[in-house]
Amino acid sequence: MSAPEWLVSLPAPYGVLESVQRRGRQYLASLGLPDFAEESWRLCDLARLEALLKLPVSSQQTDVHDYGQDKWPRPQSESLRVVLDPFRDPLESISLPNGITPLTSEELEQTLGHTLDVCECNATWPIAINHACAMNVLALKVDGSDLPPLELVINARPSELSATRVVLVLEENARLDLLQVVLGSRHSAHSHLLEIHLGQEASLNHGWVALGGGDASLMAHLAVEQETRSNYELTSVQQGWLFGRLEPRLVQVNGQAKTVLRGLQIASKSEQLATHSFVRFDGPEGDLDQLQKAVASDSSHSIFNGAIDVPRAAQRTNAAQLSRNLLLSGRARIDTKPELQIVADDVRCAHGATVSQLQQDELFYMRSRGISSDRSMKLLLQGYCQEIIKCLPINGERWTLLDQLVSV
Amino acid sequence: MISKDTKLILDISDLHASVEDQPILQGVNLRVHSGEIHALMGRNGCGKSTLAKILAGHPSYKVTSGQVLFCGQDLLAMEPEERARLGVFLGFQYPIEIPGVSNLEFLRVATNARRQCRGEEELDLFDFEDFVIDRLKIVQMDPAFLERSVNEGFSGGEKKRNEILQMALLEPIVSILDETDSGLDIDALRVVASGVKQLANPDNATLLITHYQRLLNEITPHFVHVMAAGRILRTGGPELALKLEQAGYDWLDDPSLDQEGE
Numbered sequence: 001m002s003a004p005e006w007l008v009s010l011p012a013p014y015g016v017l018e019s020v021q022r023r024g025r026q027y028l029a030s031l032g033l034p035d036f037a038e039e040s041w042r043l044c045d046l047a048r049l050e051a052l053l054k055l056p057v058s059s060q061q062t063d064v065h066d067y068g069q070d071k072w073p074r075p076q077s078e079s080l081r082v083v084l085d086p087f088r089d090p091l092e093s094i095s096l097p098n099g100i101t102p103l104t105s106e107e108l109e110q111t112l113g114h115t116l117d118v119c120e121c122n123a124t125w126p127i128a129i130n131h132a133c134a135m136n137v138l139a140l141k142v143d144g145s146d147l148p149p150l151e152l153v154i155n156a157r158p159s160e161l162s163a164t165r166v167v168l169v170l171e172e173n174a175r176l177d178l179l180q181v182v183l184g185s186r187h188s189a190h191s192h193l194l195e196i197h198l199g200q201e202a203s204l205n206h207g208w209v210a211l212g213g214g215d216a217s218l219m220a221h222l223a224v225e226q227e228t229r230s231n232y233e234l235t236s237v238q239q240g241w242l243f244g245r246l247e248p249r250l251v252q253v254n255g256q257a258k259t260v261l262r263g264l265q266i267a268s269k270s271e272q273l274a275t276h277s278f279v280r281f282d283g284p285e286g287d288l289d290q291l292q293k294a295v296a297s298d299s300s301h302s303i304f305n306g307a308i309d310v311p312r313a314a315q316r317t318n319a320a321q322l323s324r325n326l327l328l329s330g331r332a333r334i335d336t337k338p339e340l341q342i343v344a345d346d347v348r349c350a351h352g353a354t355v356s357q358l359q360q361d362e363l364f365y366m367r368s369r370g371i372s373s374d375r376s377m378k379l380l381l382q383g384y385c386q387e388i389i390k391c392l393p394i395n396g397e398r399w400t401l402l403d404q405l406v407s408v
Numbered sequence: 409m410i411s412k413d414t415k416l417i418l419d420i421s422d423l424h425a426s427v428e429d430q431p432i433l434q435g436v437n438l439r440v441h442s443g444e445i446h447a448l449m450g451r452n453g454c455g456k457s458t459l460a461k462i463l464a465g466h467p468s469y470k471v472t473s474g475q476v477l478f479c480g481q482d483l484l485a486m487e488p489e490e491r492a493r494l495g496v497f498l499g500f501q502y503p504i505e506i507p508g509v510s511n512l513e514f515l516r517v518a519t520n521a522r523r524q525c526r527g528e529e530e531l532d533l534f535d536f537e538d539f540v541i542d543r544l545k546i547v548q549m550d551p552a553f554l555e556r557s558v559n560e561g562f563s564g565g566e567k568k569r570n571e572i573l574q575m576a577l578l579e580p581i582v583s584i585l586d587e588t589d590s591g592l593d594i595d596a597l598r599v600v601a602s603g604v605k606q607l608a609n610p611d612n613a614t615l616l617i618t619h620y621q622r623l624l625n626e627i628t629p630h631f632v633h634v635m636a637a638g639r640i641l642r643t644g645g646p647e648l649a650l651k652l653e654q655a656g657y658d659w660l661d662d663p664s665l666d667q668e669g670e
Contacts, residue, residue: 360467365504366514368464369574370492370521379517383508383557 006053007132015135017165020112024131027123034125041125043303043335045272048243052189052217055161057133058086072153073398079149082138084164090138099144099174103167108139111167115195119223119249119278126219126247130193133163140167142174149177149394156188156216163191170202170230177393179207184216184241192220198230198257206234207392209399212241212271224250226257228283233259235391236275237400239266244273255283255314261290264388267300267332274303281314288319293388295381296325296332307339308349315346323353326384414441415479417582417613418463423474424638425462432458434638436474440582443610447624447649448617450635451657456617457501459635460586464498465491479581492518493525495581495612497574499588503567506558511570514558515540519577543576547603564591565600572603583607584615589623601626621653636660 007029013021033049034041075081080097082090091102103111116122138152154164170176182190198204210218218241226232238244250259265273279288294302302325310317323336338351358380366376389397418440425433432455440446450456462469463476465488476483483491506514519539520530531539544551547569559567568588575583585604589597605627608614616629624632624646632648633640634657641660642648651659 361504362506364466364488365500365506366518367488368466368492368498368500369514369518369578370489370525371514371517372489372521373487375517379509379514380506383506386508 010057010132016108017131017134017137020131020134024128024133027128028125028132031125031128039339040276040305043301044245044274045243045301048217048272052129052161052219052243055159055187055189058157058160058162069155075151076149076394079151079394081151081153084138084152084154084166086135086162086164089136097148099142099147100150101141101143103139103141103169107141107169108137108167111139111169111195111197112137113195115197115223115225118225118253119251119280121221121223121247121249124221126191126221126245127193129219130163130165130191130221133161133191134165134193135163137165137167139169141169141171142176143171145173145175147174147176149179151394152178152180154180154182154190154192156182156184156190156218158185159187161189161191163193165193167195168204169197170199170204172199173201174199175203177205179209179392179394179396181396181399182208182210182218182220184210184212184214184218186214186216189217190219192218194220194222196222196224196232198224198226198232200227201229202227203231204233205393206232207394207396208234208236208238208246209392209396210236210238210241210244210246211399212239212244215242217241217243219245219247221247222249224248226250226252226259228254228256230257232257233262233391235262235388235393235396237264237266237389237392237396238273238275239400240271241273242271244271246275247277248275249278251280251282252286253282255281255286255317258287259289261288261292262388262391263292263304264294264385265302265304266295266385267302268297270299272301272303274305276303276305276307278307278309279319280309280311281317281319282311283313284315284317286314286317286319288317288321290319290321291388292321292323292336293384294323294325294334294336295328295384296334297328299329299331301333302335304336305339306337306351308341308351310340310342310344310347310349312343314344317344317347317349319347319349321351325353325355326381327355327357414443416440416477417442417479418615419475419477421475423459423462423476424472425458425469425474426472427458427469431472432469432638433462433474436635436639438633438640440613440615442581442613444631445608445614445616445627445629447629447632448615448635448640449619449632449649449652454635455638456635457586460498460584460615460617463491463584464488464496489521492578493521495522495579497578497580497583499568499571499575499583499585501586501588501590503559503562503571505560505562507560509558510554511556511558512537512540512554515554515574515577518574522578540573540577543573546576546606547572548599549573565593565596568592568596568600569603572600572607576603576607579607580612582613582615584617586617587619588616589618589620597622598626621649624649634660
C-alpha cells in the first residue's frame, strides 16, 4: 500500500486533534515516503517502513488495553502509573497528585506543537505519521518539586498501527522523575510523539524503555525545549524491534542549561534499531553530556546519528558525545556518526566513537576463574548495559531484567 | 608442610610454546607436589609469565610440544574454565578491570563453578555473603570492595588483595601467583604474603613467580627455580634466591657454574 492509499484508509479526522490530523495527512499526501537521499533516512530499511503502512490504524476501543498487564512489574508504592491508549482517557480512573494537572483547552491550544516549532521538526515524516493517526493527547502541567514519580506505559496493539501523543510542561523550578515504557507486540506498529517544555530551573529525569517483540515496529520522537538553568536527563533503552527509531530532539532556547543523554540499543536477529539525536544551543554556556551505547548481534543493524548544533550565539558551550558499540557477529552492522556543526569559536565539543568486540582479556580473566565462556560473555554484556540501565529513573530496571535483555 | 604422602600435582615435561610464532618456552621441566611452595625467578622476558598463562590456558599462547599433567590429567587438553574448576588458579600480574560487573556477583559465580565441580552445593546470595565476609579477613579487605565493579578503580594493592581473596574462595589445588608482589608497598606485601601462607596446606601447592627476595622473606619456598631463555636453568633451595639477590642474574651466565645446582 502506498502512502496515499493508506491515507484514504484512515478514519475521518475528529476530536481534539482534528486539525492536526488534517495537517499531518496533507503533509503525507504531498510527501509520500521519506526522502531516502536525506542523511537521516539513508540507512533506513525502506521495506520495513512501507510495511508500517500496510497495517490498519487503530480505530476503536478494544480490550487490548489490558493485554499483558498481569505480567508488568508492580508500580512502586509512591509512583503514579498512567496507561496510554489511543481511545481511552488515560486519566479516567486516576487521581492526579497536587502539582500535576491536565492542561486546559486554552493552554493546550497555546502549547501543542510549540516545542516542535522550536525544534524545527514539525515537517518531518515520523511526526507527520503521528499527526495523521493520533486521536488523543495527554497534556500535563507540572508545578512543584516534591512530586511522586510518574510512569507512562504504552502497550502497542497487535496487528495495528497505533499512535499516542503527550505534552508535558514543567513550570519554573518544577522537578519530576518520569519513566516511559513502550511495549510492542506481534505485528504491532506504534508512533509516539512527546513534547516537553522545561521552564527555568526545572528538572526532568526521563527514562525511556522500549521493549519490542516479534516483528514489532516503533517510531518515537521526543522534542524537548529547555529554558535557562533547567536540567534534562534522558536515559533510553530500546530492544527487540524489527524496526525501531528513536529521535530525541532538544533545544536549549537560551543556553545555560544542562542536558544529559544516555542511550542503549540492543539489536539482535534481523532487527534494525536507530537513534537519531539532535541538540541545538541557542544561547551561551550550555552543557551536554551524551553517551550512546549499542550491542549488535546476529544479522542486526544498529544506527546512531548524533547531531550537535552550536551556532554563533552559543559561546562557551561545553558538549561531549561518545558512541560506544559492541559488534558481536560478523553479519551484524553498526553505523555510528557524530555530526557536529560548530560556528561559535569559544566552545568545547568533544566527540568519539568506538566499535569493538568483547574484550578478550576480560573474557579470559573470567574463564580463568571457572566461569564458562557463555556465562562470561553474558556477564560482560550485562556489565556493558548496566552503565546505562542503572541510570533509569523510578527503578526502571524492573522492566528491563538484564537476563532477558542480554541473551548470548 | 611436606609430608610423606605427597601427591604429584603438576608435572611439566619438555614444554615448548610460542606466541605469534615467536618461541618463548624451550623445554620447561618442573614437578610440583602437594604441600610444596616453589619460587620461579628469572630475568624479564625469560618466560615465567608465559608459563603461568599457558598453565591457565591463555588462548594467545600456542604449545608446540611437551606435556603438562595436573593430578594425572592432561591439563593442556582442557579449556581455561575446566582447569580453574578442577583447581588451577592463576593470580594475575595485572588483574583485569571489568566495568559494570559486580565484584560480589563475579566472585559468587566463580565460587559456585568450583563448588559444583567438587560436588558441593552452590551458595545462594545470602550464604555466599557470609562465606565471602569470612574470607575477606584473610586479606584484610574492606567489604565495600565487593559492591564495586571487578577491580575497577582499585589501587594496585587492592587488586592483588582481590586476587588472593579469589584464591581463598576457590580453594585451588595449585596456585600460580604471577608477580603478586609487584606494585605492593611493604604493608600490603605482608598482608598478601600472609594470605598466601594461610591458604597453603599439605594438600595444595603454590608456585610463586617473583623478581624479589622481599616476597621470599615473607614466604619461605621449599624450592627456587631460575628460568633463562625459556627453560629452567637451575633449581635449589631458598639459598638460591639469596645468591641471586647478591650476585644478580649475570652470575647465571658464568659457564663454570653450569654443573652447580643441576
